[in-house]
Amino acid sequence: MTARRLDGARVGKEIRAEIRADVEVLREKGIVPGLAAVLVGNDPASDIYVRSKVRACAEAGLFSETLRFPAELTHAALLSEVDRLNEKADIDGILIQLPLPAHIDAPRVLSRVRPDKDVDGFHPENVGRLVQGQPTLVPCTPAGVLELLRREKVTLEGKRAVVLGRSDIVGKPMALLLLHQNATVTICHSRTRDLAEVTAEADVLVAAIGRPALVRRAFIKPGAVVVDVGMNRLDGPDAVRECFGDDPGRWADLERKGYTLVGDVHPREADEVASALTPVPGGVGPLTIAMLLSNTVKAARLRREATN
Numbered sequence: 283m284t285a286r287r288l289d290g291a292r293v294g295k296e297i298r299a300e301i302r303a304d305v306e307v308l309r310e311k312g313i314v315p316g317l318a319a320v321l322v323g324n325d326p327a328s329d330i331y332v333r334s335k336v337r338a339c340a341e342a343g344l345f346s347e348t349l350r351f352p353a354e355l356t357h358a359a360l361l362s363e364v365d366r367l368n369e370k371a372d373i374d375g376i377l378i379q380l381p382l383p384a385h386i387d388a389p390r391v392l393s394r395v396r397p398d399k400d401v402d403g404f405h406p407e408n409v410g411r412l413v414q415g416q417p418t419l420v421p422c423t424p425a426g427v428l429e430l431l432r433r434e435k436v437t438l439e440g441k442r443a444v445v446l447g448r449s450d451i452v453g454k455p456m457a458l459l460l461l462h463q464n465a466t467v468t469i470c471h472s473r474t475r476d477l478a479e480v481t482a483e484a485d486v487l488v489a490a491i492g493r494p495a496l497v498r499r500a501f502i503k504p505g506a507v508v509v510d511v512g513m514n515r516l517d518g519p520d521a522v523r524e525c526f527g528d529d530p531g532r533w534a535d536l537e538r539k540g541y542t543l544v545g546d547v548h549p550r551e552a553d554e555v556a557s558a559l560t561p562v563p564g565g566v567g568p569l570t571i572a573m574l575l576s577n578t579v580k581a582a583r584l585r586r587e588a589t590n
Contacts, residue, residue: 285552285559288509290426293433294568298342301575305343308582315582316345317375317401317574318367322360322386323353328379335377338571344578345372353383360386364394374582375401377574380451398585401577403455412455415462419577424456426569427488427509428463436486436507436558438463444484446470446477446546447491452511456488477501489546495525499551508556511566512546525549 305315317339319332332348339346349363360382367376376399382388392400397407403421411418431438443465447453457467470480472491481487481501489497490511502508516522517540525544526532535542545562552559560566 284554285508285556288430288434288436288507288558288560288565290430290560290565291568293430294426294572296433297429297569297572297576298338301342301572301579304579308579309343313582313586314343314345314372315375315579316347316370316373317377317578318370318373319346319348319377319379320351320360320363320367321348321379322351322355323383325381328381332377332379335571335574338575339578342575344575347373355383355386357386357391360391361394364391368394368396368399373399374585375399375574375578377401399581401574401581403577404450409450409455412458419581420459420573421451421455422573422577423452423490423511423566423570424459425577426573427456427511427566428459429573430560430566430569431486431507431509434558438465438486441465441485442468442483443486443488444468444470444481446481446487446489446497447511449490452490456490460486460488491546493546494521494544495546495548497547497552499548499555502552502555504555505557506555507558508547508552508560509566510545510547510552510560510562512544513562513567514544514546515541516544517541 319335321328321332336346336348367373376395378391392404393406395405397405400408400419403419408418412420438460443460445453445457448469448471457469461467470477474480478501482503484503484506486507488509492512494514522532522536522542525548527550532542543563
């Protein structure tokens, strides 16, 4: 069996085209959705993520600004910046790029963002609304996964779904979204006993545990749909060969960049047993940014409706 590819890159482009059309309508009404990205410290990966998000905003017609602060920024000073952005009329969404420096209380900072500007969906009020199945701003990656499954016509109602990973960013909200689609949901994590036996019961398996190629053939029910949220680097030839064999593209990556990317799912073994699979890269990644833009436009619309 060769698994069908769930094309996140294509779906992400579709969503971004729809967002551009929505933004044009809002602009005709004098509304320009705005996103503020807050970056503290000099983490190279975070810098790349923020720049890609700002570029996506520009392509979609949104206004954006990036606030960069040194790693030494105090907790109080960061809260003050969040308070200022909360009151800015031209900012509809606030993105706090994680991770934050160790001396900053990240949950407290995230909770300081106004719920109606919380485009990451991390505020306790938005989390509570998600639990209750009420309309809210949903964390971008799990929202993107659900949109991918919907557009790729993957049926969830009545299916057994397993989410591998229990993070507040992906695992927990993903499980709730699947539950609201009437799937029967199990959450697994690093302490789950007989992990492969549990995941092998899933009709839909979402892997978001942050361990390269952890999910092997034995973890996957034949014919299952597998969504790989992981993004890990392989920087040695033995690891590349183990995961990708003689794939020339991956060896070219290793030669050019010194690494290639792999998810939490072993790509060759999953391809032999799953019915559908997200590639890494090009699967879930493009959807995360698309849903960030979608949340920003949604926040802009809801804020204007609330004041009218």
